[in-house]
Amino acid sequence: MTHAPTRALPLTDRTLDQLPPGVSAPDYDRGALRPGIVHIGVGGFHRAHQAVYLDELARRGETGWGVVGVGLHSREIGEVLHAQDRLYTVVERAADEDDARVVGVLTRYLYAPDDPAAVLAVLADEQTRLVTLTITGTGYRIDAHTGDFDADDVHVASDLEDPGRPETVFGYLVEALHRRRAAGLAPFTVLSCDNMQHNGSAARTAVVSFARLRDPDLAAWIEEHVAFPSSMVDRITPTTTPEDRDAVAAATGIDDRWPVVTEPFRQWVVEDSFCNGRPPLEQVGVEFVDDVTPYEVVKTRLLNAGHSAIAYLGYLAGLRTTAEVMADPVFRSYLTRLMAEEVAPGLPELEGVDLAEYQQVLLERLANPQMADQLARLARRGSTKIPNYLLPSVTAAMEQGRPHPLLCLAVAGWLRFLRGHDYAGEEVPIQGPRTDLVPVAQEADGDATPLLSERSIFDHVGQDPRFAEPVQRALEALDREGPREVVERYLAGDGRPAS
Ligand SMILES: NC(=O)c1ccc[n+]([C@@H]2O[C@H](COP(=O)([O-])OP(=O)(O)OC[C@H]3O[C@@H](n4cnc5c(N)ncnc54)[C@H](O)[C@@H]3O)[C@@H](O)[C@H]2O)c1
Numbered sequence: 001m002t003h004a005p006t007r008a009l010p011l012t013d014r015t016l017d018q019l020p021p022g023v024s025a026p027d028y029d030r031g032a033l034r035p036g037i038v039h040i041g042v043g044g045f046h047r048a049h050q051a052v053y054l055d056e057l058a059r060r061g062e063t064g065w066g067v068v069g070v071g072l073h074s075r076e077i078g079e080v081l082h083a084q085d086r087l088y089t090v091v092e093r094a095a096d097e098d099d100a101r102v103v104g105v106l107t108r109y110l111y112a113p114d115d116p117a118a119v120l121a122v123l124a125d126e127q128t129r130l131v132t133l134t135i136t137g138t139g140y141r142i143d144a145h146t147g148d149f150d151a152d153d154v155h156v157a158s159d160l161e162d163p164g165r166p167e168t169v170f171g172y173l174v175e176a177l178h179r180r181r182a183a184g185l186a187p188f189t190v191l192s193c194d195n196m197q198h199n200g201s202a203a204r205t206a207v208v209s210f211a212r213l214r215d216p217d218l219a220a221w222i223e224e225h226v227a228f229p230s231s232m233v234d235r236i237t238p239t240t241t242p243e244d245r246d247a248v249a250a251a252t253g254i255d256d257r258w259p260v261v262t263e264p265f266r267q268w269v270v271e272d273s274f275c276n277g278r279p280p281l282e283q284v285g286v287e288f289v290d291d292v293t294p295y296e297v298v299k300t301r302l303l304n305a306g307h308s309a310i311a312y313l314g315y316l317a318g319l320r321t322t323a324e325v326m327a328d329p330v331f332r333s334y335l336t337r338l339m340a341e342e343v344a345p346g347l348p349e350l351e352g353v354d355l356a357e358y359q360q361v362l363l364e365r366l367a368n369p370q371m372a373d374q375l376a377r378l379a380r381r382g383s384t385k386i387p388n389y390l391l392p393s394v395t396a397a398m399e400q401g402r403p404h405p406l407l408c409l410a411v412a413g414w415l416r417f418l419r420g421h422d423y424a425g426e427e428v429p430i431q432g433p434r435t436d437l438v439p440v441a442q443e444a445d446g447d448a449t450p451l452l453s454e455r456s457i458f459d460h461v462g463q464d465p466r467f468a469e470p471v472q473r474a475l476e477a478l479d480r481e482g483p484r485e486v487v488e489r490y491l492a493g494d495g496r497p498a499s
């Protein structure tokens with residue numbers, strides 16, 4: 001993270017006692033933490049979510065679940081964590097006040113490309129009982145429609161050829177499981193904490209499919225002995241900015257080079273299926289259930305689909321954060337009605353969850369004026385989010401014979417965004433994995449057909465006139481009138497198909 005230099009003391013074990021009284025520091029003996037967990041992908045979200053729950057557990061005297069952080073792609077976070085004795089600050093930013101704590105559960109951080117042998121050694125160590133993942137939705141290489149693992153990748157090929165020097169998460173997990181099996185050790189549980197439905201199944205498919213390419217016997221052993229529970233994770237965590245760092249230094253007098261700013265809300269629902277013990281996370285508010293599916297469906301179709309809808313349309317309209325979007329009555333009303341009229345009617349009943357209240361709370365979370373959550377962050381990886389989060393609501397609406405113009409407008413927003421520039425001619429931030437869609441969108445100009453024909457994203461829905469025609473109309477309207485004007489007109493009922 002780039003930033004302005006500051007004169008505050010650096011955050012380390014030695015400066016912990018200089019934190020102001022309002023900032024809570026770890027009150028447990030960090031040296032006594034036993035590393036029961038390896039986490040791969042130590043980004044903002046892991047640090048604001050899973051690590052905070054584990055920090056609370058350590059504060060209650062549960063010292064068996066320290067975390068060894070592993071990065072496959074990001075060297076910078078490791079350098080910062082090393083300099084700070086693996087400490088960092090989490091700021092919970094409510095609309096009216098901040099609450100800050102320093103988290104101390106990271107016992108070690110390893111940047112895998114520098115020392116793959118050390119990462120394999122810790123994964124194969126008997127002490128490691130749980131491996132958690134935040135490697136992004138695309139990290140699993142699972143096709144959204146076929147559900148198959150895509151092994152067509154140079155890094156996957158390299159891991160199959162040279163298992164002792166892995167490059168991918170599958171290479172690391174499978175080699176470590178191979179070593180544990182050979183040593184007669186129990187395997188670890190693999191717990192995905194990425195936003196995707198059936199994330200446990202995705203992790204299982206990826207790991208077992210990779211193992212099958214390497215050694216079918218090992219694959220069979222993994223299938224039989226390794227648990228891959230699914231989990232639903234929720235806590236909106238924007239990308240840390242230099243201003244966040246400055247604000248933390250100003251508030252605490254201590255310079256944390258990479259704090260995390262997040263919202264007060266958090267939720268973690270986990271399928272209670274572990275093969276080598278688990279942390280007693282129920283003590284700190286984690287819900288263990290038999291089946292997380294309805295929780296995932298409700299969260300991804302309301303929150304994540306809502307995020308995608310406002311990200312593309314909002315960005316094209318010149319807005320940059322969710323707070324800006326929610327401060328605009330037209331966009332706020334768009335999101336409110338998208339959820340209530342077109343998404344919620346297609347959702348399953350979820351015992352104990354009042355869907356109307358869920359939406360109300362969500363709208364309040366998104367409107368938090370202090371949280372500058374970047375639309376650019378929400379706009380990432382549209383090619384996986386549109387099929388996983390938005391299209392299921394389109395399909396449900398079509399099956400139930402309900403109109404769905406606001407969903408079609410959201411999809412049209414993504415197709416327009418893929419042209420690479422907004423209506424002021426400014427470049428828009430497009431991040432992989434399907435950057436090859438940009439020239440397709442540019443070539444097609446206002447024609448939605450070439451993109452809707454992408455079967456890997458739209459499947460047969462892209463050819464269904466009940467979807468394709470309103471998306472085409474919405475795309476043309478966006479170009480003709482501009483995003484805010486079209487949203488306003490659709491809210492007035494003008495986007496609905498003639499009955
Ligand atoms: N930020 C949030 O609000 C939030 C909330 C809920 C869930 N999540 C989940 O957490 C994931 C990470 O989000 P974040 O906000 O921490 O992002 P981030 O960019 O801060 O961190 C992403 C991490 O994943 C690693 N990574 C990316 N691709 C990988 C791959 N193919 N293999 C291994 N590691 C890989 C990166 O190196 C980085 O450490 C998201 O994909 C999302 O599914 C995020």
Ligand SMILES: O=P(O)(O)OC[C@@H](O)[C@@H](O)[C@H](O)[C@H](O)CO
Nearest residue numbers: 195233234235236237304307378
């Ligand atoms: O993390 P992604 O890229 O899958 O999705 C972006 C956001 O929608 C997501 O990170 C939410 O902030 C999060 O799911 C809230 O719990």
